[in-house]
Amino acid sequence: MTGLEFRDVSVRFGSGHAAVTAVDEVSLTVPAGTVVGLVGESGSGKSTLAKAAVGLVPTAGGEISLGGSALRTQRDRRRLQMVFQDPYSSLDPRMSIGESIAEALPGRRRRAARRAEVSRLLELVDLDAGRADQLPSGLSGGQRQRVALARALAAEPDVVLADEITSALDVSVQGSMLNLVRDLQRQLGLSMLFISHNLAVVRYVSDVIAVMYLGRIVEAGPAADVLARPHHPYTRTLLDAAPRLGSSLDDPVPADNPLLDDEPPSLQDPPSGCAFHRRCPIGPLVMADRDVCTESDPRAGSAERPHHAQCHFAGDHRSVEATAP
Template sequence: MRELSFHGVTVRFGAGRSALAAVDGVDLTVPAGSVVGLVGESGSGKSTLAKAAVGLVPTTDGEIRLDGAPLRARRDRRRLQMVFQDPYASLDPRMTIGASIAEAVPGRPGRTGRAAEVARLLELVDLDPSRAGSLPSGLSGGQRQRVALARALAAEPDVVLADEITSALDVSVQGSVLNLVRDLRRQLGLTMLFISHNLAVVRYVSDVIAVMYLGRIVEAGPAAEVLTSPRHPYTRTLLDAAPRFGVALDDPVPADSELLDDEPPSPHDPPPGCRFHRRCPIGPLTVPERTVCVEKDPQPAAADRPHRAACHFASDAAPASLEVPAR
């Protein structure tokens, strides 16, 4: 497995006033042999970033590298494999799952060799090899997602990009798929970009957590540090929004602020300064003197702050200081 890195990557759709920067100057590294969890609200640009990596959408600016070498040729992109949110849509309903997996096996092994490899891959994802002759319609959602993982692994990729692979599954099935991801990482030393809008899911499988908001990475760091000492108020609100055992749901936390009830600003017209300031529980709407949040973009100096946080007050933003100020 190898390291995947994004350097100033921008993906823009349209032109002129109608242009939309779905991804805006993203810097992110997925170290070899690790799982990086990319989390954020729907529409934040997570899936677009992954699609840019595998070549499904063109980049407007920046560079995507694998072990430091730019990904340019189509054959380079094959070294990255993506697993999509809907396992049924990603599999040909007319092909058996064995044929779908065999199609991705590199080289030209004989029929016996292909069958043996398909059986090995199905066992790897905890499916009975006898299911190779089944059609996707004959499998459950969790089983189809396991097939999609097996198909991605069949190509012997350097990096796997998993895009919301548990969001379409029942809660009871999500846990088994997440356990499978952890087992595969341990057995194969997988390098993975694991995308989800659910921070509770991301924390279970990730070594590093990156938080995305309106096309930008607003915080990134070791999972344990980001979860216990978030430096960006948006990360804190995501944490507070996740149900936790032993914590009353009516506790006063930033996620309960009326400021966060609004939809995120339109990516067609992002706000000036900090992109989160119109919803921020510690921003100028609650602390009027913090006009810097409206006037100055915190992103350029993010590399110098803890967790590369795109927040002017990240350096002194211990969890306690992220509480909603008294009004």
């Protein structure tokens, strides 16, 4: 297996005053045989980063490499396979399930060998091999997503990029899909970039967690460490907002402060200094002596901070606890 690396990758849309930077000099590694969970709210740049890897959007800077070799051609990028969010648009409705999977198989094979491999892949994702002749219209959303995953695995990729693959599914189906991802990782030593806006989902399948905000990775590290000892206030806010056993959806979190913005800022007009400071429960709107947050970019010095956190006060959550009800 081979690792995937993003090095100072940027993606921009538009030009002139209308230009927006959707991915801002992101560096991230998906080591071979691991699942890296990339989490952040909608619009943070997660899906754009994945699409840049497979060549669906152009990069404006940086390099994406696999096993140390830059991905420059479409043939290079075939070593990456992406599973998309919407299971209903990811499969050709006119092709049978078996045909869709067989289309992704590399090399030329005899019909019997192709059919045997399709059967193996369907069983690998916990679907009856007899479904190979069915059309996608006869499947539920969860079953279609399993077929999409089987199709990705058929190409024998080095890395799978799973973009919000559970968010369109019923809650009861999400758990079985997450269990499947965990089982495949154990059986195949699967390398995966698992993208979600839901930290509770990411924590279940990931070896490493990277947190993305407004186009930047603001914290990254081993999953257990990031969850137990987050060093960026945005990560702590995501953790506090995740539903817990015995909690109510109406329970406030430290970021529920009328002084703070509810929504992320516009990519066309990002804040100066720390991009999170208008929403930060330990930032200058809550603690008046923290002008550095509005004046200085926290990327400087992040390499020396725990989890490479892009926060001037990384790990300082005393004031978060003080704002909690």
